[in-house]
Amino acid sequence: MQPDKQNASLRITALVSVGKHPGSGRARRAEQDARAVEMAMTLAPEGLEVLHAGDPQADSLRAYAGMGLKRLRVLQQGTNADAVPALSQYLKQQKPDIILTGVRAESGESSGMTPYLLGEALGLPVVTRIAEIVSIDHGEANLLQALPRGQRRALRVPLPFVASVDMAAAAPRQSAFGPASRADLESQDIGMAVMDEVKAAWSEAPARKRPKRLKVVKAKTAADRFKAATAKSSGDGGKVLRDKPASEMAQAVFDLLLEEGVLR
Amino acid sequence: MILDWLLPILISAALLLAVAGMLKRISLWRAGQPEKVNFFSGLMAMPRRYLVDLHHVVERDKYMSKTHVATAGGFVLSMVLILAVHLFGIENRWLSYALLGALVLMFVGSFFVWKRRRNPPSRLSKGPWMRLPKSLLMFAVSFFIATLPAAGILPEAFGGWVLAVLLAAGIVWGLGELVFGMAWGGPMKHAFAGALHLAFHRRPERFGGGRSTGLKPVDLNAAKLGVEKPTDFKWNQLLGFDACVQCGKCEAMCPAFAAGQPLNPKKLIQDMVVGLAGGSDAKFAGSPYPGRDVGFAVGGPNKSITEGLVSPDTLWSCTTCRACVEECPMMIEHVDAIVDMRRFLTLEKGNTPNKGAEVLENLIATDNPSGFNPGSRMNWAADQNLRVMKDVKEVDVLFWVSDGAFDMRSQRILRAFVKVLKAAKVDFAVLGDEERDSGDVARRLGDDATFQSLAKRNIAALSQYKFNRIVTTDPHAFHCLKNEYPDLYPAGQKPAYEVLHHTTFINELVKAELLNLSEFKGGTVTYHDPCYLGRYNGEYDSPRELLKELGIELAEMERSGFRSRCCGGGGGAPITDIPGERRIADMRMEEVRAVGAELVAVGCQQCTAMLEGVVEPRAEVKDIAELVAEALVEEVSPAPAKSREQSKVAKKPLAEEVS
Numbered sequence A: 001m002q003p004d005k006q007n008a009s010l011r012i013t014a015l016v017s018v019g020k021h022p023g024s025g026r027a028r029r030a031e032q033d034a035r036a037v038e039m040a041m042t043l044a045p046e047g048l049e050v051l052h053a054g055d056p057q058a059d060s061l062r063a064y065a066g067m068g069l070k071r072l073r074v075l076q077q078g079t080n081a082d083a084v085p086a087l088s089q090y091l092k093q094q095k096p097d098i099i100l101t102g103v104r105a106e107s108g109e110s111s112g113m114t115p116y117l118l119g120e121a122l123g124l125p126v127v128t129r130i131a132e133i134v135s136i137d138h139g140e141a142n143l144l145q146a147l148p149r150g151q152r153r154a155l156r157v158p159l160p161f162v163a164s165v166d167m168a169a170a171a172p173r174q175s176a177f178g179p180a181s182r183a184d185l186e187s188q189d190i191g192m193a194v195m196d197e198v199k200a201a202w203s204e205a206p207a208r209k210r211p212k213r214l215k216v217v218k219a220k221t222a223a224d225r226f227k228a229a230t231a232k233s234s235g236d237g238g239k240v241l242r243d244k245p246a247s248e249m250a251q252a253v254f255d256l257l258l259e260e261g262v263l264r
Numbered sequence B: 001m002i003l004d005w006l007l008p009i010l011i012s013a014a015l016l017l018a019v020a021g022m023l024k025r026i027s028l029w030r031a032g033q034p035e036k037v038n039f040f041s042g043l044m045a046m047p048r049r050y051l052v053d054l055h056h057v058v059e060r061d062k063y064m065s066k067t068h069v070a071t072a073g074g075f076v077l078s079m080v081l082i083l084a085v086h087l088f089g090i091e092n093r094w095l096s097y098a099l100l101g102a103l104v105l106m107f108v109g110s111f112f113v114w115k116r117r118r119n120p121p122s123r124l125s126k127g128p129w130m131r132l133p134k135s136l137l138m139f140a141v142s143f144f145i146a147t148l149p150a151a152g153i154l155p156e157a158f159g160g161w162v163l164a165v166l167l168a169a170g171i172v173w174g175l176g177e178l179v180f181g182m183a184w185g186g187p188m189k190h191a192f193a194g195a196l197h198l199a200f201h202r203r204p205e206r207f208g209g210g211r212s213t214g215l216k217p218v219d220l221n222a223a224k225l226g227v228e229k230p231t232d233f234k235w236n237q238l239l240g241f242d243a244c245v246q247c248g249k250c251e252a253m254c255p256a257f258a259a260g261q262p263l264n265p266k267k268l269i270q271d272m273v274v275g276l277a278g279g280s281d282a283k284f285a286g287s288p289y290p291g292r293d294v295g296f297a298v299g300g301p302n303k304s305i306t307e308g309l310v311s312p313d314t315l316w317s318c319t320t321c322r323a324c325v326e327e328c329p330m331m332i333e334h335v336d337a338i339v340d341m342r343r344f345l346t347l348e349k350g351n352t353p354n355k356g357a358e359v360l361e362n363l364i365a366t367d368n369p370s371g372f373n374p375g376s377r378m379n380w381a382a383d384q385n386l387r388v389m390k391d392v393k394e395v396d397v398l399f400w401v402s403d404g405a406f407d408m409r410s411q412r413i414l415r416a417f418v419k420v421l422k423a424a425k426v427d428f429a430v431l432g433d434e435e436r437d438s439g440d441v442a443r444r445l446g447d448d449a450t451f452q453s454l455a456k457r458n459i460a461a462l463s464q465y466k467f468n469r470i471v472t473t474d475p476h477a478f479h480c481l482k483n484e485y486p487d488l489y490p491a492g493q494k495p496a497y498e499v500l501h502h503t504t505f506i507n508e509l510v511k512a513e514l515l516n517l518s519e520f521k522g523g524t525v526t527y528h529d530p531c532y533l534g535r536y537n538g539e540y541d542s543p544r545e546l547l548k549e550l551g552i553e554l555a556e557m558e559r560s561g562f563r564s565r566c567c568g569g570g571g572g573a574p575i576t577d578i579p580g581e582r583r584i585a586d587m588r589m590e591e592v593r594a595v596g597a598e599l600v601a602v603g604c605q606q607c608t609a610m611l612e613g614v615v616e617p618r619a620e621v622k623d624i625a626e627l628v629a630e631a632l633v634e635e636v637s638p639a640p641a642k643s644r645e646q647s648k649v650a651k652k653p654l655a656e657e658v659s
Helices: A031-043 A061-063 A083-094 A114-122 A177-183 A199-201 A222-230 A246-260 B002-030 B037-059 B060-085 B091-120 B128-147 B160-183 B189-199 B202-209 B236-240 B249-253 B264-275 B311-314 B325-327 B333-350 B356-366 B408-423 B440-444 B448-463 B475-488 B502-511 B541-549 B584-594 B605-612 B624-631 B641-651
Strands: A012-015 A018-020 A025-029 A048-054 A072-077 A098-102 A125-138 A142-146 A152-158 A161-165 A184-189 B394-400 B428-430 B466-472 B498-499 B525-527 B599-602 B620-623
Touching: A012 A031, A012 A083, A018 A061, A018 B249, A025 A031, A025 A061, A025 B356, A031 A048, A031 A061, A031 A098, A031 A125, A031 A161, A048 A061, A048 A083, A048 A152, A061 A072, A061 A177, A061 A184, A072 A083, A083 A114, A083 B037, A098 A114, A125 A152, A142 B160, A152 A161, A177 B333, A222 B448, B002 B060, B002 B160, B002 B189, B002 B236, B037 B060, B037 B189, B037 B202, B060 B091, B060 B128, B060 B160, B060 B202, B091 B128, B160 B189, B189 B236, B236 B264, B236 B333, B249 B264, B249 B325, B264 B333, B325 B333, B333 B440, B333 B448, B356 B440, B356 B448, B394 B408, B394 B475, B408 B502, B408 B605, B408 B620, B408 B624, B440 B448, B448 B475, B448 B620, B466 B475, B466 B502, B475 B498, B498 B502, B502 B541, B502 B624, B525 B541, B541 B624, B584 B605, B599 B624, B605 B620, B620 B624
Parallel strands: A012 A048, A012 A098, A048 A072, A072 A184, A098 A161, A125 A161, B394 B428, B394 B466, B466 B498, B525 B599, B599 B620
Antiparallel strands: A018 A025, A125 A142, A142 A152
């Protein structure tokens, strides 16, 4: 807890979804969404609203409440409904200063599109993968955006905005059973149900691990390994092909795939 | 003579004040939560519990048991006779002689109390407790002299008013400590609260040689889960705290205290007393929590315990090894109290330290503490060809694999045990993926919700099949299945099976001559009693018999049997990992070294992990199942002639070096 960061008048809405454990496939508190709630609880314990669009009976929503929330608002809709229209309609009325989401859901389409679609619908700027909201003053927020290998980019964004929270953000507090079972899940009928046609068209199957190239450790000393682990990724292996005949460019791609052993 | 009229006044005044004090004390206990006890049968059983059960514990220290019998017996007897002789003025010479005799007995006892107190060990509290032997002596001496005239040994007006005043002063002191002090929180409080504590004990099963070690389930629908304030304890738990004599036996046994972690069971109970009565710990005159100063803890009946009275670190240092409970002559339940307070921290505050939250989250999401895919529970047995309950439905022995299935070291124990089972041709099967964590860690970390959920699902899985016994290599799962699951069976149902630890079971197999064992060849061996097998379930003999059967002459450690020291792995202690000055496992290995053992036999995968975590050079650590599996003599059936020939051929080297 960093009380100095708290802002009494700030209103934050954290969007939460039903997560899915990668090992057991069981519904759970989604890791990124929980980080969004944690960030909002630290920043604005008073002006915080945690919002979910879907089934108010979902048990895993209680896991968010167990972090110490008194209530959690659920825009009630069926499992096949699209969450974005419901959320954007509700958020248009509420006009929170900051809307926090995870980067992508752990179940469903998991496209990571929610923050962008919301940003588009509400006409707000979208900041992706933030690790921290450092401060808020004069209607502007100072953010740290998470980049690969522990790097951060400082950003300044005017309120209101939509931000997706990266796994690099502070880990969420423990969910306690008592508050979780007592929290108020305020279910709200929004009187609209937009079928998620994209989702309906998809078929879901368990993801398979992508093949990964074996890493040959060239470093001989600990210092080398440290350097390799912390250095910026330099994309020196790439080649830009531009303004060339399509067949030549296709040949280059084909050669690369052969070289990598993707094609045989 | 002055004393003739003064004595009855003093006695009745002391008694009246004592009654007032007792009523006040009782009201403090009654501020706790209601708990049903059988008042009448408890009170009726109390003398026996005091004279037999409590005495058995005290008798481990012969000096103290004799001293206590003389002092307490002498005091109770003389108090009764004092009422008869001095308050009611019954003039009977024999009664007075009896009183003199009782006072002499008390004097002798008190003298030895005083003698011990001249150089008290560090576990004993000082302060008012140093005054107590003097008060006891003063009581005995003053009343002895004051009774002499009644017995006709001395003339009525002997000694004049000087002696009378001196005697009156001594009697005021004696009565003040022993009667007034008993009710108003002096050291003698232990006699009053202790007697009632024995009568209204929360685990009456413990008396008469019984055992009651399973934690009590939490009502998950309650408005508050666990204990936040002293008044959230059951009333008889509060009463139990007041029974403490501050003898420090618990402190001397506590592994966390010895490791310099901020826990001292005696201080914890005294802090609970501070909490129930209100005030600060400034008057506490014993050893502090290691690394914490005394005098800053403030509490009250309705103040949150972990905010100012006891640091959460203290509660999380406990390994739930029950050494303190086993040692406590007043049969106080330290572990129950600690887990009750942990429950509040976990279930209401969401404040389980270090890896606690992660482990609990994994248990909820994957039914095992490390977050492995629950579908991979049987991977360890890919080459074992085990039968699964889902296929066989009915079997004699159900082998409860436990979470050792996910740990490579523990898998060696599991394989060894399977080898033994197969050698004895036991009809057994496993639950496979239907098995879940027993819930032990969740429960000790205070998460009774997760424990109950796991237990109920395990019970549902068990109820589908028919079997006579469950055998497990994990004493923690053994304890849960045997002592804690019966509370969670659906109403009206009871487990229809027996639960055994693998050492007990293998011992049976050996006795039934189902196993052919060779002699153990190796150096000195010692045995480490796992807490959850020994103190929790009273199984000290089977492992020892089994080791003897292997031809092992045990070199017993100083702390063994019911006084065995914890490996440091219980109660979620490795997960909450509260820093101390030493590691408990290191201290235990030091004790192994002290008896010159080259091998420690264990009966618990957690102990194996903890003891093997000690840096080398150290004794080798092996589970008894592994020792038995190594000693198995496989019956060599005469091989058919053909294969013998083949083996001859095979003896020819397949490739030879060309020179």
